[in-house]
Amino acid sequence: xxxAGRSLxxxxxxxxxxxxxxxxxxxxxxxxxxxxxxxxYGVDAAILYSDIVVPVAAIGFGVDVKPGVGPVISEPxxxxxxxxxxxxxxxxxxxxxxxxxxxxxxxxxxxxLIGFAGAPFxxxxxxxxxxxxxxxxxxxxxxxxxxxxxxxxxxRLADLxxxxxxxxxxxxxxxxxxFDSWAGALDPHDYEHFVMPASRKVFEGIADLGVxxxxxxxxxxxLLGLMADAGAxxxxxxxxxxxxxxxxxxxxxxxxxxxxxxAICLASWDVVEQAALRVxxxxxxxxxxxxxxxxxxxxxxxxxxxxxxxxxxxGYQGPARS
Amino acid sequence: xxxAGRSLxxxxxxxxxxxxxxxxxxxxxxxxxxxxxxxxYGVDAAILYSDIVVPVAAIGFGVDVKPGVGPVISEPxxxxxxxxxxxxxxxxxxxxxxxxxxxxxxxxxxxxLIGFAGAPFxxxxxxxxxxxxxxxxxxxxxxxxxxxxxxxxxxRLADLxxxxxxxxxxxxxxxxxxFDSWAGALDPHDYEHFVMPASRKVFEGIADLGVxxxxxxxxxxxLLGLMADAGAxxxxxxxxxxxxxxxxxxxxxxxxxxxxxxAICLASWDVVEQAALRVxxxxxxxxxxxxxxxxxxxxxxxxxxxxxxxxxxxGYQGPARS
Numbered sequence: 001x002x003x004a005g006r007s008l009x010x011x012x013x014x015x016x017x018x019x020x021x022x023x024x025x026x027x028x029x030x031x032x033x034x035x036x037x038x039x040x041y042g043v044d045a046a047i048l049y050s051d052i053v054v055p056v057a058a059i060g061f062g063v064d065v066k067p068g069v070g071p072v073i074s075e076p077x078x079x080x081x082x083x084x085x086x087x088x089x090x091x092x093x094x095x096x097x098x099x100x101x102x103x104x105x106x107x108x109x110x111x112x113l114i115g116f117a118g119a120p121f122x123x124x125x126x127x128x129x130x131x132x133x134x135x136x137x138x139x140x141x142x143x144x145x146x147x148x149x150x151x152x153x154x155x156r157l158a159d160l161x162x163x164x165x166x167x168x169x170x171x172x173x174x175x176x177x178x179f180d181s182w183a184g185a186l187d188p189h190d191y192e193h194f195v196m197p198a199s200r201k202v203f204e205g206i207a208d209l210g211v212x213x214x215x216x217x218x219x220x221x222x223l224l225g226l227m228a229d230a231g232a233x234x235x236x237x238x239x240x241x242x243x244x245x246x247x248x249x250x251x252x253x254x255x256x257x258x259x260x261x262x263a264i265c266l267a268s269w270d271v272v273e274q275a276a277l278r279v280x281x282x283x284x285x286x287x288x289x290x291x292x293x294x295x296x297x298x299x300x301x302x303x304x305x306x307x308x309x310x311x312x313x314x315g316y317q318g319p320a321r322s
Numbered sequence: 323x324x325x326a327g328r329s330l331x332x333x334x335x336x337x338x339x340x341x342x343x344x345x346x347x348x349x350x351x352x353x354x355x356x357x358x359x360x361x362x363y364g365v366d367a368a369i370l371y372s373d374i375v376v377p378v379a380a381i382g383f384g385v386d387v388k389p390g391v392g393p394v395i396s397e398p399x400x401x402x403x404x405x406x407x408x409x410x411x412x413x414x415x416x417x418x419x420x421x422x423x424x425x426x427x428x429x430x431x432x433x434x435l436i437g438f439a440g441a442p443f444x445x446x447x448x449x450x451x452x453x454x455x456x457x458x459x460x461x462x463x464x465x466x467x468x469x470x471x472x473x474x475x476x477x478r479l480a481d482l483x484x485x486x487x488x489x490x491x492x493x494x495x496x497x498x499x500x501f502d503s504w505a506g507a508l509d510p511h512d513y514e515h516f517v518m519p520a521s522r523k524v525f526e527g528i529a530d531l532g533v534x535x536x537x538x539x540x541x542x543x544x545l546l547g548l549m550a551d552a553g554a555x556x557x558x559x560x561x562x563x564x565x566x567x568x569x570x571x572x573x574x575x576x577x578x579x580x581x582x583x584x585a586i587c588l589a590s591w592d593v594v595e596q597a598a599l600r601v602x603x604x605x606x607x608x609x610x611x612x613x614x615x616x617x618x619x620x621x622x623x624x625x626x627x628x629x630x631x632x633x634x635x636x637g638y639q640g641p642a643r644s
Contacts, residue, residue, distance in 0.1 A: 137620060140585040144593040187561045187583060189600060221543045222562050239509045240544050261509060263462040271466040278511060298459060 001306065002047055003296035004037035008303055011036055019065045020051050027100035034105055034113075040303060041310045045112045045175065048102065048168070052118025052179050053126060055160040058094040061085050061127065069132065076130035076138070080149055086156045091167030098164070099171040106172030114214065115168035119180030120157035120198035127153075136185045143194045154198035162205035169209045177214040178202055180227070184219025184238075191223050196230050203231025214257060218295050224249035239264075239294035243282040247289075255288040262293045265301045265309070272305055276312055285318035323628065324369055325618035326359035330625055333358055341387050342373050349422035356427055356435075362625060363632045367434045367497065370424065370490070374440025374501050375448060377482040380416040383407050383449065391454065398452035398460070402471055408478045413489030420486070421493040428494030436536065437490035441502030442479035442520035449475075458507045465516045476520035484527035491531045499536040500524055502549070506541025506560075513545050518552050525553025536579060540617050546571035561586075561616035565604040569611075577610040584615045587623045587631070594627055598634055607640035 005011040011033060015023060024030050034049040053071045057063040062074035062085075077085075091099060105113050121139075126132075128139040143150045165176045180199060183191060203213050215232035217223065221241045228235050228250040235254055237246035239261035246256050264275045276291075283289040291313045297306070327333040333355060337345060346352050356371040375393045379385040384396040384407075399407075413421060427435050443461075448454075450461045465472045487498045502521060505513060525535050537554035539545065543563045550557050550572040557576055559568035561583035568578050586597045598613075605611040613635045619628070 135585050135620060137585040137588050137622070140583070141588050144586065144589040184562065188564060190583075219541055219562065222564070222567070240506065240541065242510060242544070245544070261462070261512075263457050263459040264466065266459050266463050267466040298457060300459070 001037065001041070001043060001293055001297050004041065004043075004306065005033050005049065006299045007297055007301040007306075008036055008040060010040075019067065021054070021057055021063075021065050024050055024054060024101075025097045027097050027104055030097070030101040031104040031108070034101070035108065037306075038109065038111065041306055042314075043111070043310055045114055046105065046109055047114045047177065048098075048105070048116045048173065050098065050116040052116075052123055052181070054095060054098065055089050055117070055164045056086070056123060056127065056157075059085075059087055059089055059160075063126075071126045071132070073127055073130045077124070077127040077153065078138075078142075083149075083152060083156065086153070086160075088156075089160045089163040091163055095164065095167070099167055102168050102171035102173055106174075112174035113172065115165050115173035115176040115211075117161040117165050117168075117176065117178055117202070118157075119178045119183065119195075119202065119215075119217075120154040120161065121186075121195040122180050122182045123157045123160075124150075124153055125182050125185075136182065140186075140190070143190070147194070150194060151197075154195070155201070158198040158201040158205070161202045165202070165206050166209065169206065169211055173211070175212040175214065176206060177216055178232070180215065180217045180220075183217045183223060183227075184221075186223070188222050188226060192226050196226055199227075199230040207231065214290075216257070221249075225251065228254040234290060236292070237294070243279055243289070244284070247283070255290060256283075257290040257292050259292070259294040260309075262295050262298050262301070265293065265305055266298060269305060269308055272309060273312060276309055277316075280313065280316050281319040285316075323359065323363070323365060323615055323619050326363065326365075326628065327355050327371065328621045329619055329623040329628075330358055330362060332362075341389065343376070343379055343385075343387050346372055346376060346423075347419045349419050349426055352419070352423040353426040353430070356423070357430065359628075360431065360433065363628055364636075365433070365632055367436055368427065368431055369436045369499065370420075370427070370438040370495065372420065372438040374438075374445055374503070376417060376420065377411050377439070377486050378408070378445060378449065378479075381407075381409055381411055381482075385448075393448045393454070395449055395452045399446070399449040399475065400460075400464075405471075405474055405478065408475070408482075410478075411482045411485040413485055417486065417489070421489055424490050424493035424495055428496075434496035435494065437487055437495035437498040437533075439483040439487045439490075439498065439500055439524070440479075441500045441505065441517075441524065441537075441539075442476040442483065443508075443517040444502050444504045445479045445482075446472075446475055447504050447507075458504065462508075462512070465512070469516070472516060473519075476517070477523070480520040480523040480527070483524045487524070487528050488531065491528065491533055495533070497534040497536065498528060499538055500554070502537065502539045502542075505539045505545060505549075506543075508545070510544050510548060514548050518548055521549075521552040529553065536612075538579070543571075547573065550576040556612060558614070559616070565601055565611070566606070569605070577612060578605075579612040579614050581614070581616040582631075584617050584620050584623070587615065587627055588620060591627060591630055594631060595634060598631055599638075602635070602638050603641040607638075
């Protein structure tokens with residue numbers, strides 16, 4: 001479960017007052033935040049506490065993550081001259097704290113650690129818009145008006161993701177997740193033409209490492225097949241798409257991750273249980289399903305609900321006969 | 323094209339400094355704002371300048387529409403006691419200005435006027451959340467925790483929509499559009515169980531009027547069939563869903579409306595032309611397609627682009643032979 005920590009009292013007790021980038025830069029703290037929900041919930045894998053803008057911030061693009069707002073860019077990416085601000089990532093020099101966090105975690109965890117990177121489109125959308133957007137209009141304008149520059153931008157962001165993920169795996173991560181959180185703003189034509197090549201470059205750039213590669217987004221109902229074809233082993237399915245329909249779209253050789261609506265987890269247990277069973281039953285007990293929420297845990301979620309949810313999933317024996 | 327006015331200099335010249343509810347309450351102004359894009363673009367139908375919270379504001383629920391934010395509710399709907407704040411709408415008494423605007427417009431327009439109402443779910447989401455939301459978590463919590471109260475709330479909102487739409491048609495509107503803008507936040511199970519019955523009540527409540535009924539939403543790829551089954555004659559398809567896939571989902575007897583990405587309209591004409599032709603070609607020249615944007619016009623849109631877009635659609639002769 002992504003962002004599972006932020007609903008925990010023990011998280012609020014240690015998180016401090018800095019930004020998320022400040023917390024990520026402190027390996028002991030970042031490792032502890034990663035571990036808290038693992039201890040609490042007994043999940044089967046841990047996801048590194050990180051943020052998709054970590055590499056671009058680390059190479060000095062001028063990124064801050066404002067609480068309650070999200071990533072804010074002091075000088076957004078708007079022209080060819082801005083490419084010079086995107087030098088290659090040298091993980092051991094630029095993000096040593098990420099690697100130290102991974103090393104601490106893989107020393108302590110008895111379950112796999114999932115490494116973390118932002119996908120080229122979603123990182124680009126932050127760099128181009130300058131702040132979180134509902135329309136992605138500057139991003140789409142750049143993509144259509146200056147495709148050559150767009151592809152160069154995405155190529156550099158793909159290189160950053162590859163370098164970051166390779167370094168995380170070298171430090172001990174046993175799987176990776178590529179977050180293309182906002183790719184669902186695109187239609188399939190634009191996704192396939194303008195985004196998929198760079199995401200494919202990321203997946204191909206880590207293929208030799210032999211770790212499972214998870215591809216995540218929301219509002220991606222029409223993109224699931226393409227997101228699988230980009231080179232993922234697992235594709236996230238948000239709650240809008242019934243899980244069996246999602247499995248059909250990604251094809252028989254790709255696993256799915258999802259897809260309980262995080263907002264449901266604010267309801268009482270009976271409601272959560274029924275909704276979780278609907279998800280599980282739609283998969284029908286087949287292999288190739290990683291149960292998860294369709295998006296991050298909401299901060300208001302009651303931790304005891306998530307405890308029971310994990311118990312339910314672990315005890316699930318397949319669809320009940322009716 | 324919805325919200326086509328707000329990109330026009332002639333709109334900004336007359337709009338004034340009040341809220342949208344202030345402008346809607348002035349029939350001469352509201353009629354002029356409705357007419358401006360019709361004059362400029364030569365479209366084939368006009369959509370009434372309105373807002374989905376007009377009826378609930380008119381019966382005194384305590385709604386303001388803050389510029390740049392959206393509807394804000396002074397005391398959100400949270401318990402059974404709040405039902406008393408939702409009395410039936412008496413359109414001639416509560417919203418005489420809406421009917422006067424419709425009468426002015428039907429006297430001046432040579433094309434059909436489309437009446438306007440918010441769908442029960444989307445209006446409820448504003449009343450329950452209290453302000454625009456990304457998660458709809460309070461709304462979903464109410465729906466799941468207290469279904470009896472939820473259904474009573476939606477039933478009253480359905481009655482408001484029926485009363486408002488009937489009065490608009492009686493005043494001269496020749497079609498209606500029901501805006502369920504945020505229904506796409508729901509999975510198909512919750513939509514079918516908790517939302518569709520109230521939307522069906524709205525469509526059934528105006529069926530005897532014999533006017534075309536358009537059902538609009540975004541992020542509704544998985545809901546299109548249900549939105550058709552709710553009783554619509556036309557279903558809006560946002561740009562994420564290829565139009566031919568959208569037609570399949572609504573079935574052969576239902577028309578579709580859409581589905582150019584509004585953000586594309588900020589690009590240069592060549593880009594817009596290619597994207598619009600992709601939409602038109604996917605329909606393949608069949609009847610039963612109302613060309614439109616997949617969502618409202620963005621304020622930054624260049625009006626000359628929309629002029630050329632309307633010309634392109636009017637001159638379209640079917641897919642080019644390749």
